[in-house]
Every structure is written in structure tokens, then in C-alpha cells.
Amino acid sequence: MALFSLGINHRTAPLSVREQVAFHPEEVNRALSDLADSARVFEAAILSTCNRTEIYCQADSPHQVLEWLAAYRRLPLAEAQPYFYTHRGKDAVRHAFRVASGLDSMVLGEPQILGQMKEAMRFAREAGALGTTLHKLFQNSFAVAKDVRSTTAIGTNIVSMAAAAVRLAERIFERISEQRVLFIGAGEMIDLCATHFAAQKPKQIVVANRTIDRGRALADRFEATAIRLEDLGERLAEFDIVVSCTASQLPIIGLGLVERAIRARRHRPMFMVDLAVPRDIEVEVGELDDVFLYTVDDLAQVVESGLESRQSAVVDAEAIIEAQVENFLGWLQTRETVPVIRSLRDAAERMRRHELDHALKLLARGENAENVLEQLSHRLTNKFLHAPTQALSQSDGDRSELQAMVTRLFHLHPDGRSAD
Known part of the structure; x- marks a missing residue:
């Protein structure tokens, strides 16, 4: 599963094509529900304006989403596909930030697109299609747009x-x-x-x-x-x-x-x-x-009039966007480790409960409390260290990378001593 943005805009397609895939507000909710039923899409939002129709989503494959869109609008996929663009991961994030900032608009720097993106986010939330990742993406897009408009001249001399x-x-x-x-x-x-x-x-x-x-x-x-x-x-x-x-x-x-x-x-x-x-x-x-x-x-x-005075601000705007893209990717990578962290904690909790139950039974039989605690600590230590020790012992080929990772995870000195 990955983050994608795919769509069509005034640069890639003429009006005669764009109008065939446009969505009006009253049909977005229904379309998002149909998309969720028809493709492996976990989160989705539809942005549809005079100049673009875009789908932002967490999905297994953007091709499935494009297939859905062509079928939903009764368009031959082979005819529609050449007009569409697809961005994945980092490129999808950058695209969202550029759109929100008005850098991808027909009128460079125009502010209306920001309100349209907020509307797209609201529709996705109402349809139950807005998850944590897209919510964060849109919120960051709005913050980036505000930063771009307040610190550059991108919004000056606009002819709407x-x-x-x-x-x-x-x-x-x-x-x-x-x-x-x-x-x-x-x-x-x-x-x-x-x-x-x-x-x-x-x-x-x-x-x-x-x-x-x-x-x-x-x-x-x-x-x-x-x-x-x-x-x-x-x-x-x-x-x-x-x-x-x-x-x-x-x-x-x-x-x-x-x-x-x-x-x-x-x-x-x-x-x-x-x-x-x-x-x-x-x-x-x-x-x-x-x-x-x-x-x-x-x-x-x-x-196009007044474009020259705004064009020089694009360089500054792109720099702001690039920095914020990296920040978002850092957050996204952290999100990807959450399931692993949860699984690790769940496994440790199961070990703890099992050994605690064992120790309580020994105490109930009248065993010496000091011996029970000593045994408990040894059993827990052995269980916690069994998997990493086994991985180090059975590692094939070059063990240096795994050894370096264990050293980092357990704060060890290079000579094997504890950093504490």
C-alpha cells in the first residue's frame, strides 16, 4: 500500500476531455463509496475543479483507481489513459503541496484552489474515506500554502x-x-x-x-x-x-x-x-x-499578464515545498513503523504475563519469594533475548549489518559491553 495522486489537468488534457471526468459536489460522496467498493483503496479524496480532476489515495495500485475512474465515467481506458498523470510517495506529496500553493494552477498563485482542496477534504471526511495519512497530507498542504503566500510574492499581480x-x-x-x-x-x-x-x-x-x-x-x-x-x-x-x-x-x-x-x-x-x-x-x-x-x-x-513578476517567486516557493515534503515523508516513515512497534510490544506483553502467572503460582505454593523473583528475571531475560540472539547466531553471510543494528538497538559499545 502506498500514497498516490493521479489525475488530469489543463496541461495534460483539453476541456473536451476534462469535462468528461469532472465531479460535482453532490456526487463525490457516492463516487468515493463506489471507489472503495471497486478497488483496493484504503483512503481517498477527490479534487474536481474547472481545471483538474484528481484522486488522492492510499492504495495498492494506481492502475486500479484509473480503471475505476474510466469505468465510472464510461470512458474507454485506452483513450483516457494518455491524458492522466500518476504520482507516488514523495512525488505525490510534492504535487499536493504545489497544487495547494497555486504553483500548478492555470493562474499561477491563484488562491481559489486552496478552498477547493479544503472542500475535497471535507467531502472525503463525510464519506468516511479520510484516514490519518490523507488528513495529515491535506493539513500539511494548507500549512505549506499559507507559508508560501506569506513569505513569497507568488500571490501578487494576479489576473483572475x-x-x-x-x-x-x-x-x-x-x-x-x-x-x-x-x-x-x-x-x-x-x-x-x-x-x-x-x-x-x-x-x-x-x-x-x-x-x-x-x-x-x-x-x-x-x-x-x-x-x-x-x-x-x-x-x-x-x-x-x-x-x-x-x-x-x-x-x-x-x-x-x-x-x-x-x-x-x-x-x-x-x-x-x-x-x-x-x-x-x-x-x-x-x-x-x-x-x-x-x-x-x-x-x-x-x-498570463503579470506572470513575470510572480515567476521569480516560484523558486522560493519550490524551496519551501521541498523542505516540507521531507518533513512529511519523515512522518510517513514513522507511521509505517507503528505496526511493528505494536507487534513488538504485544509480544513482550504476552511474555511478561506468562512469566508473571508462572511466578504467582510458585508463590501460591509457598516457594521462597526471593528465589521466585530471581527465576522470573532470568526467564524474562532469556525470552526477550532469544530472538535477537538466535538471529545473530544463524545469520548467513556478512553479519556486520545485523551486528551494527543490534549494537544500536541495545546501546552496546563496539566491544560488546553495555553503553550504560
């Missing part, structure tokens, strides 16, 4: 996805203040986008959400209005800018819906940003002449 969406919109429309903006969804990403767009004081802001109360709660913060998601078909043509990020498994804005909206708008351009994985807006919508459709991958070039 939300800010990038505003910059792209400004390329299409001369003034956002003259446009009507529709946000579809009410999650964290929509919240961030609404904050950035609201700062440009658009003519109108509307939030469409499946749950009207949650949509209204977000809308109230920006003096906006809320509508139900089912009203989208009637209202879409009103908006110049549409930003969508929901947890829907299927697209909620189809080609036909947008075509009707464009005709109603008399072919005035519409700017659309789809931040959802899987996508909320059908791919074919981007082929329409009057629609400018962008996905999370399309925003990559915009978020």
Missing part, C-alpha cells in the same frame, strides 16, 4: 478568471457601462465575476439560478434582480454579456436558443463566457457570427 472575463468583454464592447449582463448560477465563480463586472457599473445585472432564493441573495448584493433558470429562454435576447457557471451535467444553453436570441437582437453581438466544467453552453454556439464565446481554456492568454 473573473478579471480576465472583464478584459475580454472590454475588447468587444467599448464601454461595459452601456451593456446588460446576465449571470447564470450563484456559486463562488459567479460571485467573483459579478464583483468584477459590477465595478464597471453596467446598465443592468440579472442573476438566473435554479434556486430563486439563492439567486436573489447574490443579486441583492449588487442591486441586481434575480430570475428563475427556466425563464432563460424568454429573457436571453435582452443581454449583451452572459457569464455562466453551474453544476449542470448537460448544457443549459443550446444552439437553437442562442440563434433565436441573436435574431431578436437584430444580430447585435453577444459576449458569452462559459466557466463551467462540464460546459453550460453548447460548443456549436461559438460558431455563430455574432457570438463571442470563451471557455476557461480560452482565458489562459489573458491571465
Whole structure:
């Protein structure tokens, strides 16, 4: 059994592949239970964001986990496997620390991933899949991320996805203040986008959400209005800018819906940003002449601005991570000796109880107490030393390594005398 992390991200796979293996929060619990039933996995956590889906686990084989994921998502394993990476042991720990610190993100140093990792840990705990090792791994990841952000410049001059969406919109429309903006969804990403767009004081802001109360709660913060998601078909043509990020498994804005909206708008351009994985807006919508459709991958070039000032901080961040990786591995190695220590103590306890029972029986028969104690000490000493003495006597080949280990374990001098 070993510690693994395996997954897929924006560097290894296009959006069309990533969206096929994405997990939404409401299905993570079920997926973790199914994983535990289908493969020899002892601990597991699933991290799924717009840019990555990763499984952190204690397992016998990462291939079994990959096989499970392909089967669970009904993907041919041969087609999916080239897009996946696998990290084991030290590399898995380093990867987790880099992810938490924002070093593996599309937007270098972005802070949202830390909250997403905390969510992954919470889901794993609720599913009963979070054991001691993964709990320690995640907690250390959070501590490393905090250290990196507080001691390096990795988080400075960040252009977030939300800010990038505003910059792209400004390329299409001369003034956002003259446009009507529709946000579809009410999650964290929509919240961030609404904050950035609201700062440009658009003519109108509307939030469409499946749950009207949650949509209204977000809308109230920006003096906006809320509508139900089912009203989208009637209202879409009103908006110049549409930003969508929901947890829907299927697209909620189809080609036909947008075509009707464009005709109603008399072919005035519409700017659309789809931040959802899987996508909320059908791919074919981007082929329409009057629609400018962008996905999370399309925003990559915009978020590159400001990268140079953060790149120099990567070296310092990597040094912090490397030191903490070694600390975690030291803890992990200590954990691996626990079963051996427990077995050794159990064996010694059985010997002690056996000899104590023998001594008590002798005392009960009236034997001399001093002789019984002397006999007890000799019998215990012989039993405790029998196994190491036998190992030294029967050792084949070079005994120097075993002798050195016994000398160290029993604090002996090189000449065989006790160190005490």
C-alpha cells in the first residue's frame, strides 16, 4: 500500500476531455463509496475543479483507481489513459503541496484552489474515506500554502478568471457601462465575476439560478434582480454579456436558443463566457457570427499578464515545498513503523504475563519469594533475548549489518559491553 495522486489537468488534457471526468459536489460522496467498493483503496479524496480532476489515495495500485475512474465515467481506458498523470510517495506529496500553493494552477498563485482542496477534504471526511495519512497530507498542504503566500510574492499581480472575463468583454464592447449582463448560477465563480463586472457599473445585472432564493441573495448584493433558470429562454435576447457557471451535467444553453436570441437582437453581438466544467453552453454556439464565446481554456492568454513578476517567486516557493515534503515523508516513515512497534510490544506483553502467572503460582505454593523473583528475571531475560540472539547466531553471510543494528538497538559499545 502506498500514497498516490493521479489525475488530469489543463496541461495534460483539453476541456473536451476534462469535462468528461469532472465531479460535482453532490456526487463525490457516492463516487468515493463506489471507489472503495471497486478497488483496493484504503483512503481517498477527490479534487474536481474547472481545471483538474484528481484522486488522492492510499492504495495498492494506481492502475486500479484509473480503471475505476474510466469505468465510472464510461470512458474507454485506452483513450483516457494518455491524458492522466500518476504520482507516488514523495512525488505525490510534492504535487499536493504545489497544487495547494497555486504553483500548478492555470493562474499561477491563484488562491481559489486552496478552498477547493479544503472542500475535497471535507467531502472525503463525510464519506468516511479520510484516514490519518490523507488528513495529515491535506493539513500539511494548507500549512505549506499559507507559508508560501506569506513569505513569497507568488500571490501578487494576479489576473483572475473573473478579471480576465472583464478584459475580454472590454475588447468587444467599448464601454461595459452601456451593456446588460446576465449571470447564470450563484456559486463562488459567479460571485467573483459579478464583483468584477459590477465595478464597471453596467446598465443592468440579472442573476438566473435554479434556486430563486439563492439567486436573489447574490443579486441583492449588487442591486441586481434575480430570475428563475427556466425563464432563460424568454429573457436571453435582452443581454449583451452572459457569464455562466453551474453544476449542470448537460448544457443549459443550446444552439437553437442562442440563434433565436441573436435574431431578436437584430444580430447585435453577444459576449458569452462559459466557466463551467462540464460546459453550460453548447460548443456549436461559438460558431455563430455574432457570438463571442470563451471557455476557461480560452482565458489562459489573458491571465498570463503579470506572470513575470510572480515567476521569480516560484523558486522560493519550490524551496519551501521541498523542505516540507521531507518533513512529511519523515512522518510517513514513522507511521509505517507503528505496526511493528505494536507487534513488538504485544509480544513482550504476552511474555511478561506468562512469566508473571508462572511466578504467582510458585508463590501460591509457598516457594521462597526471593528465589521466585530471581527465576522470573532470568526467564524474562532469556525470552526477550532469544530472538535477537538466535538471529545473530544463524545469520548467513556478512553479519556486520545485523551486528551494527543490534549494537544500536541495545546501546552496546563496539566491544560488546553495555553503553550504560
